[in-house]
Amino acid sequence: MFGMFIYLLNTFSANALFVVNKQKITAFIYFFVGVLKTILCFLSMLYGYGIIGVAISTVIAFLVLDFLMLKVVFNQLQKSSREFYIYFIQEIFPIIYIASICFLFFTLSSKLVTFFSDFIITGIGVVIVLIFSVPFL
DSSP states (O other), rough: OOOHHHHHHHHHHHHHHHHHHHHHHHHHHHHHHHHHHHHHHHHHHHHHHHHHHHHHHHHHHHHHHHHHHHHHHHHHHHHHOOHHHHHHHHHHHHHHHHHHHHHHHHHHHHHHHHSSOHHHHHHHHHHHHHHHHHHGG
């Protein structure tokens, strides 16, 4: 789920590079990230992390994709590296923040399942994520 948010952020960069006729750079970046994702997914399966490892590998690959695409766009706009890093952190921070809240909740909720049903735990998790995401709306 979080990988898709990051991947959707990439579409703005891809469209900007298409407009300035930089399709070769875009294709190279997509190829590189595809190879990276394949290697990371293979390694996560090889070391026994299963579907969780594949999901984390996908998020990492999409972060690299977004980083590279934004870097090329900022170079085309002749912006400084400092502006690029500030923008990237502002773009990615809400997603990482909400993902960490979800991870902490579902890690801690495994202890609560014995007392409550799964339905109530999921509902509480959704409410907590909504509360913590309000500052980013």
